[in-house]
Amino acid sequence: MSKRTEFPMTYAEFNKAVTISKRDIYKATIAENRETMRVKKEKTVVKNLEKIFGAVLKISNRKGFKAMSMRDLSRESGLSMGALYTYFSSKDELLEMLQNQRRSISEKILRERVAQESTPQGKLKAAVYTHLYLSEAMQPWYFFSFMEAKNLNKLEREKAVASDLGLEKIFEAIITQGQEAGVFRQRDSRLTASIIQGMLQDWYLKHSKYAKRDITVDQYAETINEFLLAFLTPPSDGKA
Amino acid sequence: MSKRTEFPMTYAEFNKAVTISKRDIYKATIAENRETMRVKKEKTVVKNLEKIFGAVLKISNRKGFKAMSMRDLSRESGLSMGALYTYFSSKDELLEMLQNQRRSISEKILRERVAQESTPQGKLKAAVYTHLYLSEAMQPWYFFSFMEAKNLNKLEREKAVASDLGLEKIFEAIITQGQEAGVFRQRDSRLTASIIQGMLQDWYLKHSKYAKRDITVDQYAETINEFLLAFLTPPSDGKA
DNA sequence: GTCTATATACGGATAGAC
DNA sequence: GTCTATCCGTATATAGAC
Numbered sequence: 001m002s003k004r005t006e007f008p009m010t011y012a013e014f015n016k017a018v019t020i021s022k023r024d025i026y027k028a029t030i031a032e033n034r035e036t037m038r039v040k041k042e043k044t045v046v047k048n049l050e051k052i053f054g055a056v057l058k059i060s061n062r063k064g065f066k067a068m069s070m071r072d073l074s075r076e077s078g079l080s081m082g083a084l085y086t087y088f089s090s091k092d093e094l095l096e097m098l099q100n101q102r103r104s105i106s107e108k109i110l111r112e113r114v115a116q117e118s119t120p121q122g123k124l125k126a127a128v129y130t131h132l133y134l135s136e137a138m139q140p141w142y143f144f145s146f147m148e149a150k151n152l153n154k155l156e157r158e159k160a161v162a163s164d165l166g167l168e169k170i171f172e173a174i175i176t177q178g179q180e181a182g183v184f185r186q187r188d189s190r191l192t193a194s195i196i197q198g199m200l201q202d203w204y205l206k207h208s209k210y211a212k213r214d215i216t217v218d219q220y221a222e223t224i225n226e227f228l229l230a231f232l233t234p235p236s237d238g239k240a
Numbered sequence: 241m242s243k244r245t246e247f248p249m250t251y252a253e254f255n256k257a258v259t260i261s262k263r264d265i266y267k268a269t270i271a272e273n274r275e276t277m278r279v280k281k282e283k284t285v286v287k288n289l290e291k292i293f294g295a296v297l298k299i300s301n302r303k304g305f306k307a308m309s310m311r312d313l314s315r316e317s318g319l320s321m322g323a324l325y326t327y328f329s330s331k332d333e334l335l336e337m338l339q340n341q342r343r344s345i346s347e348k349i350l351r352e353r354v355a356q357e358s359t360p361q362g363k364l365k366a367a368v369y370t371h372l373y374l375s376e377a378m379q380p381w382y383f384f385s386f387m388e389a390k391n392l393n394k395l396e397r398e399k400a401v402a403s404d405l406g407l408e409k410i411f412e413a414i415i416t417q418g419q420e421a422g423v424f425r426q427r428d429s430r431l432t433a434s435i436i437q438g439m440l441q442d443w444y445l446k447h448s449k450y451a452k453r454d455i456t457v458d459q460y461a462e463t464i465n466e467f468l469l470a471f472l473t474p475p476s477d478g479k480a
Numbered sequence: 481g482t483c484t485a486t487a488t489a490c491g492g493a494t495a496g497a498c
Numbered sequence: 499g500t501c502t503a504t505c506c507g508t509a510t511a512t513a514g515a516c
Binding site (some may be wrong): 008069082091 | 489490491492493494
Binding site for chain 2 (some may be wrong): 062064066150151188192197199201202207209210213215219220224226227235
């Protein structure tokens with residue numbers, strides 16, 4: 001339909017890099033919670049954390065974290081109730097660990113990629129693509145984070161909100177820069193940033209719908225990018 | 241910023257009409273569930289249903305339907321446990337009633353308003369404004385429907401999905417018509433419709449954020465409308 | 481029609497065997 | 499390091515008084 005504008009990296013390439021750093025995140029999670037998870041062979045811990053987190057996401061994203069019983073989790077993960085409780089001290093703590101995991105990995109990567117671009121259009125595109133790639137690679141985490149945010153305690157919920165606002169600020173700054181440089185039209189940059197976030201969110205909230213229709217993350221990213229350029233680029237007949 | 245294009249009706253006017261028909265919905269709910277709610281004075285039933293639904297939405301939208309105990313609901317609604325169970329036969333049935341309520345009221349109104357317009361741009365604008373007005377007037381219902389859809393049984397969940405697809409089809413048809421009439425550019429109409437839905441969803445999912453920033457539903461609707469026209473209207477220098 | 485009191489089951493968490 | 503068996507609180511739902 002419209003000509004394909006290639007992003008510096010395809011999703012397939014990107015995904016390899018992220019899969020590797022997921023392991024690092026497990027290790028970081030272990031380091032942060034050394035009191036609860038009394039020292040064990042790191043290999044065992046990483047293996048079991050993968051089983052646990054995978055099972056939690058699978059069950060919770062179907063019927064909700066609250067509705068997931070520890071017996072459900074025990075069955076799905078293949079670990080006994082007792083074994084589970086050596087990796088976390090309460091169901092609530094388990095919830096926190098999952099939320100932190102997604103945040104720490106995502107924020108770092110996004111900032112790095114945006115910084116590599118120099119033009120506002122380049123930064124905007126990098127932010128759109130990278131965020132969508134991240135939410136594709138970690139779709140269950142993103143979905144979980146959104147749906148279960150209300151179950152967090154006050155402090156953790158505030159961290160989640162702050163993280164969301166941080167993403168919005170990134171888009172807002174890019175738009176403002178583009179306006180100052182004269183390449184973007186005068187639009188409310190904060191409201192625009194907020195709407196962009198909503199558009200990106202739809203990708204991981206309605207993931208199965210898009211999968212059923214064989215829409216790839218690259219197609220989606222390209223369409224969003226065109227959407228934004230149409231809105232932000234000045235009309236071609238020159239009236240500002 | 242951009243000049244305000246007035247929709248046939250302001251939100252304030254619209255809201256009056258919807259508030260009236262909410263009562264009709266309660267009555268319809270009663271009619272549909274006459275077996276469970278053994279015959280009582282209709283006035284009493286309407287009054288108590290309002291209390292019950294209001295309380296459910298308040299508690300559930302804060303901490304989730306599953307986490308809301310019947311004791312919570314009893315306290316918040318001012319009705320005893322026993323009294324509650326004369327209005328529904330199980331917690332699950334209560335969930336269904338809330339979902340049906342939102343759907344029946346919304347779909348009818350949206351279709352009517354869209355049909356009143358003749359041009360594709362007019363229809364598009366009417367659909368955007370009306371959907372946003374509806375989700376503003378019934379924000380707690382919309383939020384609840386989205387967040388608790390996973391807790392429904394298979395049949396009810398299918399009804400919810402079908403309703404979502406119905407909305408998407410409305411937008412898709414408008415876009416296709418506009419393309420055939422030559423007023424809209426060639427874009428993937430289904431994907432575009434899907435993205436529009438995501439943009440509209442953000443309004444009720446992040447309602448408190450927008451409220452805090454004093455963004456009104458009219459401002460939001462206007463911005464979305466401009467967004468869509470920028471994407472769908474052919475470039476002004478005439479290259480199709 | 482609505483309340484209080486309770487039956488019955490299921491939840492998270494842990495103690496102690498291996 | 500992991501499992502089984504169990505404690506104990508809280509959940510939904512209802513029976514029976516008023």
